[in-house]
Amino acid sequence: VQLQASGGGLVQAGGSLRLSCAASGLTFSSYHMGWFRQAPGKEREFVAAIRCCGGRTLYADSVKGRFTISTDNAKNTVYLQMNSLKPEDTAVYYCAAGDGVLVRVTTTSGIDYWGQGTQVTVSS
Secondary structure, three states: OEEEEEOOEEEEOOOOEEEEEEEEOOOHHHOEEEEEEEOOOOOOEEEEEEOOOOOOEEEOOOOOOOEEEEEEOOOOEEEEEEOOOOHHHOEEEEEEEEOOOHHHHHOHHHOOEEOOOEEEEEEO
């Protein structure tokens, strides 16, 4: 299984970025997909998740209204659209896949597969 994340970079506060994560080696439509982030010196934290079979999404309070998670099942890809970025959003962002109930994918222990990280840096 491979989860290949891309789209990170340097952006000014208030700007936008879109992260992508292409999945291979798994039945994409059978897994809930999520995004986590980890800032220096901090634990990895949940950002957003989307149900495998469409529709339901979950977000951390810190990103609600600013970030949007979506999938393109034809491309086996999950996206994270990040708007109104803040310096505190600076972190390495990881895509993730898990099965079971959706809420399980909001915890690191509920993740079956991790992608490599992509750095997001927001300057003030």
